[in-house]
Amino acid sequence: LVNEIATLCCHTEAHFAAKYHKWANQHSFKLMLPGDVKACKENAAQQRINAHLTKHKDKRVIPYSDKLFKQAAIKWLVATDQPIQVLEHPKFQELIHVASHATNGVRMPGRKETHAKIMRMFKNHLFVDSLYSAHDAI
Numbered sequence: 001l002v003n004e005i006a007t008l009c010c011h012t013e014a015h016f017a018a019k020y021h022k023w024a025n026q027h028s029f030k031l032m033l034p035g036d037v038k039a040c041k042e043n044a045a046q047q048r049i050n051a052h053l054t055k056h057k058d059k060r061v062i063p064y065s066d067k068l069f070k071q072a073a074i075k076w077l078v079a080t081d082q083p084i085q086v087l088e089h090p091k092f093q094e095l096i097h098v099a100s101h102a103t104n105g106v107r108m109p110g111r112k113e114t115h116a117k118i119m120r121m122f123k124n125h126l127f128v129d130s131l132y133s134a135h136d137a138i
Contacts, residue, residue, distance in 0.1 A: 009032070009033055009034055010034060012033060013033040013034055013035055017033065017035075020033060062105075064100075073087060
């Protein structure tokens with residue numbers, strides 16, 4: 001009699017691995033020897049890592065033209081369901097003005113980065129407002 005399952009598994013792996021693998025494959029049985037479990041975990045970990053890796057897209061700068069800009073602006077308006085007046089908004093025009101001075105294209109921040117920046121700006125605004133309130137109370 002075998003005292004522990006782990007001891008039996010190690011014994012089976014050391015002396016009968018080939019027979020075990022053959023039997024498991026014939027019976028569609030999941031491989032459960034310690035080495036098989038370890039390999040499965042390593043493979044799963046690598047797949048989780050691979051899922052987060054992405055290839056960098058080609059980052060060539062598209063030459064500017066008024067025609068291309070107008071097409072992109074209209075596509076953006078339609079795709080994001082923006083009102084046409086947004087093109088006349090001072091903050092939108094400021095954004096375009098800032099981006100127009102870029103020499104190597106513009107890197108748009110992602111969702112998480114944008115969220116973090118908005119939260120920081122909001123907290124700073126609250127802090128500054130509370131300072132002014134405290135100053136006015138004095």
